[in-house]
Structure formats: C-alpha cells, structure tokens
Amino acid sequence: QAECLQVKMTGVSLEGKTILLVRSSGISRDPVYRRLRELGARLVCAEARVNWADKYIMEGGWIILDCLDDVVKARLAITDALKERNIHVDGVVAFDEYGVHLASLVAEDLDLPGIPSAVTSATRNKLAFRTFCQENDLPHVRHWPLRSLEQLETLQLPFPCVFKPRCGAGSHFVRQVENMEELRSVYTAAVADLRGKPALYEWAVGPKEEEFFVEEFLQGNEVDIDVVCQNGEVVYTLITDNFPSHSRPFFLEMGGQAPSQLAPSAQAELLELAKNLLRTLGQGCSKGISGVFHIELLHTARGPVPIEVNCRLGGAEVYVLNKTVHGRDLGEAAACVACGVPVSESSPTPLTHCTSLNLVPDNCGRSLIKDQIVPEAVTKHPTYAGHALYWAEGDTILLPPDGYQYLGWLVACGSSASVARSNLQDLAHKIIVNIVSLADNRGPTRVDLTVPPPYPPPALCPRCHCCPLPESAEYCSCCVASPASTAPSSPTEARSPVCCKVVPVFGECLCPSAGTGPCRGMLRAM
Numbered sequence: 001q002a003e004c005l006q007v008k009m010t011g012v013s014l015e016g017k018t019i020l021l022v023r024s025s026g027i028s029r030d031p032v033y034r035r036l037r038e039l040g041a042r043l044v045c046a047e048a049r050v051n052w053a054d055k056y057i058m059e060g061g062w063i064i065l066d067c068l069d070d071v072v073k074a075r076l077a078i079t080d081a082l083k084e085r086n087i088h089v090d091g092v093v094a095f096d097e098y099g100v101h102l103a104s105l106v107a108e109d110l111d112l113p114g115i116p117s118a119v120t121s122a123t124r125n126k127l128a129f130r131t132f133c134q135e136n137d138l139p140h141v142r143h144w145p146l147r148s149l150e151q152l153e154t155l156q157l158p159f160p161c162v163f164k165p166r167c168g169a170g171s172h173f174v175r176q177v178e179n180m181e182e183l184r185s186v187y188t189a190a191v192a193d194l195r196g197k198p199a200l201y202e203w204a205v206g207p208k209e210e211e212f213f214v215e216e217f218l219q220g221n222e223v224d225i226d227v228v229c230q231n232g233e234v235v236y237t238l239i240t241d242n243f244p245s246h247s248r249p250f251f252l253e254m255g256g257q258a259p260s261q262l263a264p265s266a267q268a269e270l271l272e273l274a275k276n277l278l279r280t281l282g283q284g285c286s287k288g289i290s291g292v293f294h295i296e297l298l299h300t301a302r303g304p305v306p307i308e309v310n311c312r313l314g315g316a317e318v319y320v321l322n323k324t325v326h327g328r329d330l331g332e333a334a335a336c337v338a339c340g341v342p343v344s345e346s347s348p349t350p351l352t353h354c355t356s357l358n359l360v361p362d363n364c365g366r367s368l369i370k371d372q373i374v375p376e377a378v379t380k381h382p383t384y385a386g387h388a389l390y391w392a393e394g395d396t397i398l399l400p401p402d403g404y405q406y407l408g409w410l411v412a413c414g415s416s417a418s419v420a421r422s423n424l425q426d427l428a429h430k431i432i433v434n435i436v437s438l439a440d441n442r443g444p445t446r447v448d449l450t451v452p453p454p455y456p457p458p459a460l461c462p463r464c465h466c467c468p469l470p471e472s473a474e475y476c477s478c479c480v481a482s483p484a485s486t487a488p489s490s491p492t493e494a495r496s497p498v499c500c501k502v503v504p505v506f507g508e509c510l511c512p513s514a515g516t517g518p519c520r521g522m523l524r525a526m
Contacts, residue, residue: 012039012332012336012341012343013039013040014036014039014040014041014335014336014339014341015039015040015041016040016042017040017041017042017090017091017335017339017341018041018042018043018044018058018087018088018089018090018091019036019041019042019043019044019089019090019091019092019093019335019338019339020044020045020046020078020082020089020091020092020093020103020106021043021044021045021046021053021093021094021095021099022045022046022078022092022093022094022096022099022100022102022103022106023045023046023047023068023094023095023096023098023099023102024045024047024051024052024053024095024096025095025096025099026096027052028315028316028388029053029095029331030052030053031319031331032095032313032319032331032332033053033056033331034056035329035331035332036056036331036332036335037056039332039335041335042058042061043056043057043058043061044057044058044061044062044063044082044087044089045057045061045062045063046063046065046068046074046078046081046099046102047062047063047064047065047068048064048065048066048068049064050062050064060085061087063077063078063081063082065077065078068098068099068102069098071101071102071105074102075102075105075106075109078102078106079106079109079110082110089110089112090112090338090339090340091107091112091113091114091335091338091339091340092106092107092110092112092114092338093334093335093338094311094312095312095313095331095334096312097124097310097312100115100120100124100310100311100312101117101120101121101124103115103120104116104117104119104120104311105117107338112338112339112340113230113231113287113290113337113338113339113340114287114290114291114338115289115290115291115311116282116285116286116287116289118281118284118285119281119282119285119289119311120311122281123281123308123309123310123311124167124311125166125167126164126165126166126167126213126308127143127145127166127211127213129306129308129309130143130213130215131143132281133277133306136280138273138276138277138280138306139273139302139303139304139305139306140305140306141215141216141218141305141307142158142215142216143213143214143215143216144157144213144214144215145211145213146163146187146211146212146213146214147211147212149184149187149188152180152183152184152187155214157180157183157214158216158217159177159178159179159180160176160177160178160217161176161177161183161214161215161216161217162174162175162176162177162214162215162216162217162251163175163176163177163183163186163187163190163212163214164212164213164214164215165190165211165212166211166212166213171250171251171252171253171404172404173190173193173212173404174250174251175249175250175251176217176248176249176250176251177214177249178249183214187212189401190212218298218300218305219300219301220298220299220300220301220305221241221242221262221266221298221299221455222241222242222244222296222297222298222307222455223239223240223241223242223260223262223270223296223297223298223299224239224240224242224256224294224295224296224297224314224318225237225238225239225240225270225271225274225293225294225295225296225297226238226240226292226293226294226295226314226318226321226322226330227274227278227292227293227294227295228292228293228328228330228333228334228337228343229278229288229289229290229291229292229293229337230288230290230337230342230343231287231288231289231290232279232282232288232289232290233288234275234278235343235344235345235346236326236328236333236343236345236346237271237274238258238259238321238322238325238326238328239258239259239260239262239267239270239271240256240257240258240259240260240318240321241256241257241258241260241261241262241454241455242254242255242256243255243256243257243451243452243453243454243455244452244453244454244455246452247360247400250400250401250404252358252360252400252404252406253316253358254357254358254360254452255317255355255356255357255358255409255451255452256355256356256454257353257354257355257356257417257420257421257454258321258322258325258350258353258354258356259325259350259353261417261454262299263460266299266304269299269303269304270297270299270304273297273304273306274295274297277295277306277309278293278309281309290337290338290340291311291312291334291337291338292312292313292330292333292334292337293309293310293311293312294309294310294312294313294314294318295308295309295310296308296309296310301469312334313330313331313334314330316358316388316409317356317386317388317409317411318330319331320354320356320385320386320411321354321356321385321411324351324352324354324385324386324411324413325350325351325352325353325354326346326347326350326351327346327351328346352413352414352415352420353413353414353415353416353417353419353420354385354411354412354413354420355411355412355413355414355417355420355421355423355424355451356409356410356411356424357409357410357411357424357428357449357451357452358406358408358409359389359406359407359408359409359410359431359433359447359449360406360407361399361406361407361433361435361447362447362448363399363435363437363443363445364399364400364401364402364437364439365398365399365401365402365437365438365439366396366397366398366399366402366403366437366438366439367396367397367399367435367436367437367438367439367443368394368395368396368435368436368438369391369392369393369394369395369396369397369407369433369434369435370393370434370435370436370443370444371393371432371433371434371444372389372391372392372393372407372432372433372434373431373432373433374387374389374431375430375431377430378410378427378430378431381412381427383412383413383414383420383423383424383426383427384411384412384427385411385412385413386410386411387408387409387410387411388408388409389407389408390405390406390407390408391405391407391408396438397435407433407447410424410427410428410431410449411424412424412426412427421451424451425450425451428449428450428451429449431449432446433446433447433449434446434447435447461475461476461478461479462474462475463475463476463479464476464478464479
C-alpha cells in the first residue's frame with residue numbers, strides 16, 4: 001500500500017461472523033485473510049489438506065476432504081461437517097477459481113447470500129459462457145468447440161484465431177494460431193502436456209481437463225472491470241486498462257493502468273455491458289446476486305465484447321489496485337456481501353492513479369532464477385503500492401512455450417496515469433532479476449523490466465471527436481443517425497446532439513441540446 005495515501009476506513013465490522021472459505025487459494029490471499037480477522041471474522045475452510053492459511057483458521061475450523069473435485073459429494077460433506085461440529089456459518093466465500101461453483105452450491109444449501117450456482121455454472125466454463133451470450137443476444141466472440149483431432153479437421157475457421165482451454169486461469173494454453181497446421185500442432189501438444197504433466201497444470205485448467213475451443217481473434221482495448229454486487233445491485237466498479245501482450249503468440253498478461261484512460265463514452269459502454277451481463281446471468285434466480293466479480297472485456301470497433309466473467313476477486317495485483325485507487329478492499333467486500341452486511345457505494349473519484357507491471361522475462365523455455373532483489377529503495381518509496389514475487393532464487397520456472405509462468409508483479413501510484421507510469425518505471429529499474437536459460441545454458445542475463453506502452457487511443461469520429469470510429473466507417477453510428485448535425489470546429493466545442501445516455505455515469509453533458517435526447521457527446525470531467 002502506498003505511503004502517500006490515506007486509505008479510507010470503511011467502518012465495517014464482521015465481529016461474531018463465521019465465514020466458510022471453500023478452498024484457501026494461494027498465499028497471495030494472505031492480506032485478505034488478515035483483514036478479515038482484523039474485522040473480527042472467524043474463518044472455517046474446506047480444503048484437501050491443512051496449509052499456509054492455518055494461522056487464520058479458527059480452532060477446529062478445517063474441513064479436510066478428498067472429494068473437493070466432486071461438487072455433489074463435497075457439498076454434502078461440507079454441510080454434514082458443519083452440522084456435526086455445530087458450526088453456524090454466516091457467509092460462504094471462494095477466493096479460489098476452483099472453489100467458486102462449490103461455494104455457490106453450499107451457500108444455496110445454507111440459504112445464504114451469494115452468487116447463484118446457475119451463474120457460476122454458466123461462467124466457470126468459458127465455452128458455456130460464450131454459448132450463453134450467444135443464446136441471450138449479448139455481444140459474443142464467435143467460437144468452435146474442439147474435442148478431438150477428428151473434429152478439428154471438420155472446422156472452417158477464420159485465421160488467425162485463438163486456441164483456449166474450456167476452463168482455466170492465468171492464460172495457460174491460450175495461444176494465437178495462424179493456420180490449420182499450426183492449430184493441429186498446438187492442440188496435440190496441449191493434450192500431451194496435460195496427460196504427461198497433470199500436476200503442473202491442474203491448478204490452472206482443472207483436473208482431467210482436455211477440452212478446448214477455438215475463437216475468432218478480435219482486436220481492441222482489453223480491460224478488466226472489478227465489480228461488487230449486492231442483492232442484484234452493482235455498488236462498486238473499477239475499470240483497468242490492460243497493456244498489450246508482447247509475448248505473442250502467447251497471451252501472458254503484462255500489467256495495466258487504473259482507473260481507465262479510455263474515452264468516457266467507451267467506459268460507459270463497457271460498464272453497461274458488464275451490468276447487463278450480470279443482470280442476464282441472474283435472471284430466473286430466486287435471490288439477487290451478491291458477490292465480487294472480475295470481468296474481462298474487449299472494446300473493439302464493433303463495440304464492447306465480453307471475454308470472461310470470474311465469480312471471485314481477481315488474482316495478482318487486482319487486490320492492491322482497487323485498494324490503492326479507491327480504498328476498496330475487495331476481500332472485505334466479498335465477505336460482507338456473503339454475510340449480508342451492507343456495502344457502501346464508493347465515490348467515482350479516484351484517490352490516485354496506479355500502473356502495474358507483470359515481471360515477464362524475454363527468455364523462452366525452462367529458466368533458472370539466479371538473482372532476485374527488490375531493494376528498500378523500491379518498497380520504501382512513497383509511490384510504491386505493492387509487489388509480489390512468486391518464486392525464490394534457485395527455482396526453475398517454465399516460460400512459453402514450455403509453460404506459462406512469470407516472476408511476479410509491481411504496482412506504483414501517481415497523480416495521473418502518466419506520472420504513475422513514470423514512477424513505476426523508476427521503481428522497476430531498481431529491481432534486479434537475473435535468470436539463466438536452461439535450454440541453451442545462456443546467461444545469467446538481467447530481466448528487462450520495461451513498462452510496456454498502453455494501447456494506442458482509438459481513432460475518433462471526425463464529426464463529433466468523441467466516439468470511436470468503426471472500421472471502414474466515415475463517421476460513428478451516432479453521427480450517421482443524425483446527419484443534420486454539423487461538425488464542431490474543434491474537439492472541445494459542442495458535440496453532436498444525438499447522445500446523453502452516459503450522462504448519469506460520467507457527469508454533465510456539454511451538448512447544445514443537453515437533456516433533449518440520448519447523447520454520447522462531450523462530458524464535463526468528473
């Protein structure tokens with residue numbers, strides 16, 4: 001957490017509340033559990049074994065099961081164990097991707113607030129989520145299931161396209177492919193890796209997972225939207241712009257900036273789609289959705305398109321970004337909505353700007369970490385917001401194409417996006433990481449920790465100077481719908497009078513006909 005910030009106190013108390021954690025997740029969740037204990041919560045955990053989280057779990061609070069991968073057996077075993085031990089649970093939470101569906105089932109069994117199992121079922125499986133969007137007339141990515149080499153030969157695909165596992169996390173096995181021959185090779189290698197090294201990839205793609213799919217390759221600005229939803233109402237959001245991946249054909253995440261620097265109209269479209277996704281997912285559920293979501297979308301020339309909905313707090317630097325930018329502790333928020341404790345809405349005005357960098361080496365294949373030094377000149381600097389190192393000196397990591405691992409992440413803050421980016425680069429240059437390539441015994445070489453550039457700003461409509469310009473279009477759809485409007489002489493003058501549906505989100509419209517109709521014109525900055 002940056003020393004230059006005064007993160008607001010929420011005044012929330014979880015004193016006397018007992019929270020069931022379905023899987024503990026990794027040690028990166030340590031700050032979350034520490035915060036929950038500070039708020040007075042008692043923690044119970046369903047896991048395969050006692051692990052690093054033991055210091056946070058109440059006495060007698062471990063429910064050790066060997067059937068966690070079988071949700072039918074596990075939900076019964078968990079509720080039976082709670083009854084036998086006379087433990088009354090006030091809320092059920094999963095901070096682990098492989099616990100979210102089971103957590104939703106247990107919450108339903110205990111009649112507690114949560115994310116309905118119909119929602120987790122539709123989103124946990126990426127292929128099912130795309131089908132859901134298509135069937136509900138939501139924006140979606142064209143996609144094709146891929147279960148065998150024989151099926152692959154029958155597909156008519158638009159290359160380049162993207163190969164993905166049906167379920168997964170951390171961009172494992174996600175790859176851009178250019179032709180059918182390459183797709184055949186990538187699919188064969190992925191299946192061989194999963195069969196030959198199941199323990200290495202089980203955390204990322206799930207147990208016994210050999211189903212993949214192919215989707216069209218879309219270009220656009222990739223964003224993450226963190227959402228807190230309580231009783232079906234969205235009470236908090238943060239849009240983070242992701243940096244373009246420079247690891248193609250792979251899709252390792254490189255970092256990003258928050259809050260978003262996209263045009264207000266683009267942000268409004270993204271937020272509306274995120275809310276519409278949750279509304280549609282929650283249709284027919286007996287209770288309103290209560291949970292924390294990490295939603296990934298692309299803003300393309302044809303508008304925003306959903307990539308995936310994660311029914312949990314995001315991983316890596318997501319916790320730090322939200323806490324630093326808005327003072328919002330998403331672990332605390334997840335526990336509160338699960339227990340029915342009201343969560344207040346946050347001010348849309350950010351406390352600061354943050355930029356993050358994922359520590360991704362340029363090396364390929366198996367590599368040995370020789371040196372890894374994050375000096376106090378970094379961690380004590382007033383613009384430092386947080387960092388994590390996933391490995392220790394002497395560890396071997398698997399970089400593409402052998403694996404999908406990276407070293408960690410770093411976050412810095414500043415008074416604007418450009419200042420935060422500059423501060424991050426200054427801190428990153430102070431970090432020393434040397435690795436040795438085991439493929440060719442090359443090294444040790446110092447890892448280049450250069451902050452990548454953000455996506456270039458989209459081309460704007462030459463008439464309104466506000467809306468993104470669709471591919472091969474002369475004007476944006478707003479201006480095409482209102483051909484009588486005249487082009488302003490500069491981007492700061494009055495806008496086309498055909499927009500204003502984003503005004504409730506972003507503020508006061510500057511259109512000459514403000515209030516007379518829907519308008520996406522120029523808005524006064526917050």
